[in-house]
Amino acid sequence: MAEKKINPMLKAVLEFGPILLFFVGYLRLRDQVLTIGGTEYDGFIVVTAAFVPLIALTTFILWRLTGHLSKMQIATVVLVIIFGGLSVWLNDDRFFKMKPTMIYLLFGGVLGFGLMLGKSYLKFVMEEALPLEDEGWMILTRRLTVFFIALAVLNEVIWRTQSTDTWVYFKTFGLTAAVFAFFMTQGGIFTKYGIEEDEEA
The missing domain is CATH 1.20.1300 (3 helical TM bundles of succinate and fumarate reductases)
Incomplete structure (x- = not known):
């Protein structure tokens, strides 16, 4: 199926927005330690925990709007989920x-x-x-x-x-x-x- 055209600005926001939000979130939380469920997590892990579902969501939205994802986009989001999930799960x-x-x-x-x-x-x-x-x-x-x-x-x-x-x-x-x-x-x-x-x- 051919890729549907969407507003270039919207596409850029969906593709690069999660990365920029990760950067901003890290700057705000990098010196903090948060206790969640009795376990201490530093700011990097907390921001990573937010980034993983965010990039999965924006990738899903991009697919719904365009009807297409490149193999690189699919591989990237899968690896983000795997390695980001491991970092959060193992607090590493x-x-x-x-x-x-x-x-x-x-x-x-x-x-x-x-x-x-x-x-x-x-x-x-x-x-x-x-x-x-x-x-x-x-x-x-x-x-x-x-x-x-x-x-x-x-x-x-x-x-x-x-x-x-x-x-x-x-x-x-x-x-x-x-x-x-x-x-x-x-x-x-x-x-x-x-x-x-x-x-x-």
Whole structure:
């Protein structure tokens, strides 16, 4: 089923709103310890407990409005529920901090597996949005595979060696900026291998 078009601002709020709310909530509660059901939880765990159902809800709303979710969106919300849930259940923030590592390893692994088969799974997911020649898809897929693996490694280094504050800033702004910068630097591929609409007719 084709994806239904919705207001771009509404779509942005549904996709990025939970992340920004997590950031704001963390800033407000990071120095607090709350006792819930006789157990003490620091602010990070409390905010994580709120973030998990929030992102599940906004993803559900996005699906209801558009009738479509990408495989990346589905994988992301599943991993958020799993690792966020483990962090809350075990009262251990390490699981939630590992979540970006698992997401990027999953994406990089899937793309890498496709490359070993001589295929671009990225083309399968994004062909309608970015019409490219096959060679362009293969180049972009190789680069994105390396990029995802690098982000997974970087996330591990940050959360294991830096403060929670540093990791939250990195997760909220650093990863988003890195993905944006990556695609901005791939202009040469889109220029060289892009397919014009009249060529497809």
